[in-house]
Amino acid sequence: MTEAPDDMGTDAGGKVTATMSELEQAILALESVAIGFSGGVDSSLVVAVSVGVLGRENVLAVTSRSETLPAHELAAACDLAAELGVRHEVIQTRELDCDDFRANPPDRCYHCKSELWNRAGDLARRTGLRHLADGTNADDAGDTRPGTRAGDEAGVRHPLADAGAGKDMVRRLARKMGLPNWDKPAQACLSSRFPYGTEITREGLRRVEEAERYLRELGLEGFRVRDHGDLARIEVGEDSIASLAGNSRRRRITERFRELGYVYVALDLQGFRSGSMNEVL
Structure with a gap:
């Protein structure tokens, strides 16, 4: 379990409220959206806020079923999507069929996310959704993330980063919304x-x-x-x-x-x- 900051339950200076407002505005501008949903706290917050401001009919959570995803994580994502009341699609991705992914270069995640966003984009177009979005937060720029480049090339929007929400703020917002995974440790494939x-x-x-x-x-x-x-x-x-x-x-x-x-x-x-x-x- 992630240790919460001492002031996790407070809203010092109204920053939590202000960030939530910015996040809602960033999502409202999307009108309708398919969200890459892993079941982690970042994408869960984006899904929960999107359902709240856009309505269930304008939001689709998309999860990849892959050999690189632990089975318990997929099951948890499906359970959480049901709890959040969001429409949910699980799509099959086959990263191991890609030579560039299988060779495991430093930009491995680029090849994985390229397939995910290509498939999610096709799904969004078929269902009439205007945008793609993910759970990239404002702190993610400090790590090596080739997958974000694949998302940018596919036009994926990053509402948490746009609202200036880093990981601590994401957890504050998720806890405020009552999300059960607000303190879930970060996961990776x-x-x-x-x-x-x-x-x-x-x-x-x-x-x-x-x-x-x-x-x-x-x-x-x-x-x-x-x-x-x-x-x-x-x-x-x-x-x-x-x-x-x-x-x-x-x-x-x-x-x-x-x-x-x-x-x-x-x-x-x-x-x-x-x-x-x-x-x-």
Whole structure:
């Protein structure tokens, strides 16, 4: 669970109210929209506000069913879409059929998002929706995000960024709206678990998904399993490092990971960092 700032429940200086107003205006200008919906807090906020200001008939949430998306994340997105009362389409994408994606270059996400937005654009045109939008927020400019370039080329709008809402503000707004995932840790597709230049394969994706499923069953949140071939490098929050290294847990994790085919199992002492594979760029 994400730790909330001490003043999460307050509206110091009316900033939360003002940002919500700007977000509503940015979305209202779209008139009708298909939104890339992952089930994370960013896209959930865009969907919830869009339904509120544009009406259900003018909003479509679009989720990609892909081998790079953990099954539990797809199920959670479908459940949340139903809870938000938004029309929801799940489209099949086949990133592994793309040689440029499978080779796992630093711009891998560009090839993935290009397919997503091409398919979502076709869907929007068939259903008479004027625009595409996503959950890119004002903080995302500080990270390596080739996927955003693919969205820009497809004309995708970024209402959160347009309203100046960074991640902390997104969580404030989501909590104010009563969204159940306001504190959900950031997620990334399974292909982000592999070093650039390592081929993305179905077998590798399944192995990482099973490894992370096991850690969730142990009660962990906010972690990643980075796949370095024979070696699995586990990133957890700094407050979880000591407990994970305890004898009982350490033996159980090592045994399970070796069953999955890893020879070495390592605990990263730097702790969990979103996008840590970008540190080599």
